[in-house]
Amino acid sequence: MNRYIGASVERYDIATKVAGSRKYPQDFNMEGQLYAKVVWSEYAHARILAIDTKAAEQVPGVVAVFTHKDVPVNEYGIYLMDQRVLAQDKVYSVGDPVALVVAENEKVAARAAGLVKVSYEPLPVVTDVRLAMRPDAPLVHEERGTNILHHIPIRAGNIEEGFARADVIVKGSYYTPRVEHAFMQPEAGLGYIDEQGRVTVICAAQWPHDDVRQIAHALALPEEQVHEIVPAIGGAFGGREDISLQILVALAAYKLRRPVKLVYTRAESMRGHGKRHPFYMRYRTGATRDGYLTAVEVECITDAGSAASTSIPVLQNAASFLAGPYYVPHARIDAYTVYTNNILTMAMRGFGATQPPFGYELQMDKLAEALGMDPVEIRMRNLLEDGMRAVTGNIMRHGTGIKKTLEEAALAAGWRRTSAGWQKPDLGAPSAPHKRRGIGIACGYKNVGYSFGFDDKSEAHVELRLDPQGQIARVLIRIGASEVGQGVLTTLTQIAAETLDVPIEKIRLALLDTAVVPNAGSSSASRQTYMSGNAVMRACQKALEAYYEALRAEEGQDVITASYVYRAREMTPTTPYDPVTGQCEPHISYSYSTQAAIVEVDTETGEVEILRMVSSTDLGRVIHPANVFGQVAGGIHMGVGFALTEEFIQQEGQIITQSFTGYQIPTVLDMPRELIHRNVEVADPTGPFGATGLGETPTLPTAPAIIHAIHDAVGVWIDSLPATPEKVYRAMREMGKKNARRRQGG
Template sequence: MRAIGSSLSRVGAIDKVTGRARYPGDLNKPGQLYMKILFAGRPHARIVDLDLSAAKQVPGVVAILTAEDVPVNEYGLIIYDQPVLCGDVVRCVADQVACVIAETEEAALEAREKIRVVYEDLPVLTDPVAAMQPDAFIIHPERGDSNLLCHYKIRNGDVEAAFAEADVIIEGEYRTPFQEHAYLQPEAGLAWLEGDQVVVNVAGQWMHEDRQQIAHALGWPEERVRVEYSAIGGAFGGREDMSVQIVLALAAVKTGRPVKIVWTREESIIGHHKRHPMTIRTRWAATYSGRLLGVEAEVIADAGAYAYTSTKVLGNAHLCVTGPYEWPTAKVDSYAVYTNNIPTGAFRGFGAPQGHFAAEMQMNKLAARLGLDPVALRLKNCLREGSQLTTRAHMPPGVSLPHVIEAAAERAGWKRPDGSFQKPTLSPSGAPHIKRGVGFACAMKNVGFSFGFVDECWAQVELHGGGDIEEVVVRCAGADVGQGAHTVFCQMAAEAVGVPVERVRLVADHTDETPGSSGSSSASRMTFYAGNAIRGAAMRALKLWHDEVRPAVGTYRYRPRATTPFDPETGEADPNVSYGFVAEVAEVEVDTELGFVHITRVICADDVGKAINPRLIEGQIEGGVVQAVGYAVLEHFQVRNGEVLTRHLSTYLIPTVYDIPDRVESLILEYPDPQGPWGARGMAEMPFIPLAPAVASAVYDATGVWFDDLPLTPDKIVAKLHPRL
């Protein structure tokens, strides 16, 4: 049986369902201490006084760490703009002020409550539009005289002329919300000293980047820091940035003993970043026949108090706000703005859900205005092989978007016998207040970090045995955050070497065993990048094996062709190495009296290039759809004056079994990517991206009313359907 294309069981699945898998919160060491963190709880304030005296008197307290204890008090994945522990000014409620380390968790909690902080409250900026104004106070005065973190432009062609000759102009303003990652395992970890190293076991997405940031804050060389990942209970981008890693290492170094921390769900919701809320204003110019002429767009993203990955997220939104379509002319301005809200950062889709929501809503509104079928209109304008982006770069080879659009539409009953496309008509619900509708949306998603980042992945393959290869040892540090990456690594190694998967042993759990970085488990990159690295290492090892070298060890660092950032004035760029393509159909029932939106059916067509493990892909599709259902209709993360109001899963509602679609149909398409390993593309983020506009368009189909503000909660539905109530 071939390793690739088989739905093999996930590595570690039995251990997880039987409880044998060890997550960071399950780990213990003899003589360990326990840590609790004092969060600022203020959106913007100056620390006037910090009194630890009463807290230090609590029996069992070993140490309380403050800003003075951090050798290099700064960190950040993109920019070092955040203190590990605040000693002067706090800029959001999530800022960490002190760490209490005690013999028991109870003692640490009691001592934390006895820390007395005197704050001088400062003005609070929570609206990014207000924060952009010339008279706004500056949240980071050390970074300049503006709250603007970054501004991207696209200037392509004569947009004014395009609008002047247009037959129809579609304008819209769209608002997308914060979203909480809500992974099953809250942040936790254990740190200890081992010789001259500090060892930190946490759940993360990029262990070598964790190591770099820990070493930087400690002022140590990286080889004195070892990061280990045990089982990881979900991530979705929420573990790309630091949470407990640095303070755990600092506590172990300062006390000389193992230190453990486990966040509560409330601490997790406060303590890690969220999806960027964005306000998008856009207008499209088109002819009566449906040919696109020009696009203008403005994207304003709330970065929160610190940069995190806002520059990368905004880059994707900037590219995707014009949709997966060909445009003769384009003018786009995108801004990420510092505020005093909780920081925002990576979340499944990484800016693409926000940008595509606006673009797909515009496309469906254009179809409605012109009386054209939305699928046919997309096929008239969508990107194809050789198409040029608004950044003037040509699409890399392997553009399958037309096939993906057609596959989703045909499964939904869109195509007629004569080959034309016409939206299917759903039968009535039988209840006059329950209206049924169907909506369509599509999207593209980059594979890799892009925009000039030097992306790479390291792997090593060892072949052991005599005449036959008896064992294959694969070293690759890519984190498995629930997507099944480690299973796919083993399948690709087995395929490359020509042995059963059972002979492959993967080493991927800490930085000392995998000296080269494999990059982050994000940006839909693991299968594509790790697959190319593993295949390259396997080829080198096989060559040595055939030369009678035992064991045969091959090492390979995969680096694709270079990408380029946006030109500051024109936006010209070759932004991405590769893309994935997705289309979705949503069927809904809308209770026009109570405002509830129930999704009865979702069809999700994804071009994965090559299905390495079809069952894992189905899991990614179904999981992505359900997570997107929460984003579209349910999850309402509420912030007021910088304070988080939805601090618990009793107030921040995520989908349960009663909220998921009645049926999710996964269409796995295989149009090989010429650059991918065995033709494979990354796909984990794609099912999330077009679901919200597909649902919103289905609600319009059911009710005749457009909803441009996510999530589509019952109060919003009722308010627009019954404005006089």
């Protein structure tokens, strides 16, 4: 035993991917297929007066032009059904589809889409959440009477008393921008009616079973009449958790009874799916002169954009993390998410846990500076441990490994533990006289699995095929867990092989077709290793028991089957926020990360080069070391972009960054020259083999660590991301002017 847990076995699907034979949604074609093209909203906010499709319909080769009139139930949405499949009375952002042209070939579809005439009456556009919250603001969804979609208060202890006890109080305002997932495979889908008469969609999806729920709702069909087949997925990062083009291809195929293919261009992909929420955070943090936190006050406003998507659950998550992974006796947190006419915002790696560290960690750094204390030392004095109370009133449990990640990362980055506390390393001379070196460190933590009372579950079916001697010859696992690149298929085969004690080559996973495999929940919330790992492990344990029983009975059985539905709440029940105090049992389990960044800042250009990144993550138990490193490095890639280059820009709701020229994700040249990663394994007794989750936390500390390092190098705080060279250069110049004035004055 223990052959497979902790071993970097060959990834389940890698051989076909590197051979180029693995099929993604755009690689599927069918005899007689039609091609669809979306007509997008031209306005960020407008009333639709008329849609004239005649000219488009007359183009030879056009088969149909669909508008809202053709959609049986014109609504969908993952959390609230506040989105239209095709715009009806109004457009709420430029991301809204207004019509769908279907033609015999792509070129005709594209040309005809340009001939659909939509008459609009432009409405006042609201794009700034702070303005959108005012009582006189234009309303995005008039029927709601307010743009405030949700508010969460958290009250712990007595905030006045907390600040009264503080020897030092630090204030800060922080902004994190809208961010694009930038998965490499643009959305593509093929809809058709299968041989059983069911509406079928081939597409990339993080939660195919939930897509089916929404497709069936919009088409007014029973869910059994719809299924989704998910082949290889070219990245997701939260951006495929919601519906994108699924209902459009399903609708067209349903109406026309012919296969219909729709492939987004890169610009359409950037327009057609949501973004990471921009956060406006205002902090006030108090501490004693020994560096112990006494009080944290936060106001946080997130931009939901034009529709709810998962903005409420994202806000719920965010609120629970805003005080940071620290013991805070007195807290007052108010978190809001607000509708605007920007493109909707949705799940993205971290799900509301990625933005708060930019606030809570820079506050810790500023506190440390105000107290003349080492940044590792102040964190060590405040980090949560098992048995300590979080601001939501829950007691931390099941292996709170954050302190251990800080210790590992700090030591690996060169910090020394002395009798006087932790001490920062000497960084050596910069590579040129006009460059400055700096080091920064930051922590982050995030839930694993769905939170706040949601009934999180994953179901696995296991089938053991026995040879005539009664040995296990083959194992087939059916589970609806999407492989988005994170490696879940490999993880699940490892867990099955380990549990059954059979060679891993004998384990196969059924293709993901919602009509065939059971619901595993979404590939999000860092949850598949924990949730589906638990389901597969337990289904395998049940199958083994049945197998031994069958052997004893000697009835010559050749197939053994077993199923298991893992329900997190049976092990670790969670509860919703108290509407007044915010007290609750928020999360099933957690993953923790700490990172240190060593940077060099060019004082002549403001450019930042990351020389080294040191990372440490507590993931309970390492299942596949090479996949862990890949997830950590990929998470840091996204964190580097968040810190230095990435901002999805809209002006008055119109998109400015429509391509990878305007929206710059890091290339190999932009990555830290060196990355050192240390795993911390503080086992969660409820996880499979002690494992929790990993997909998201490595993105969390990257940006605050880099921004802290820039401050250490050149003395400026960049409180608004991304820290572009221009922003850093300007901040240095401002600081220079201020210092000159101070010198003159003194």
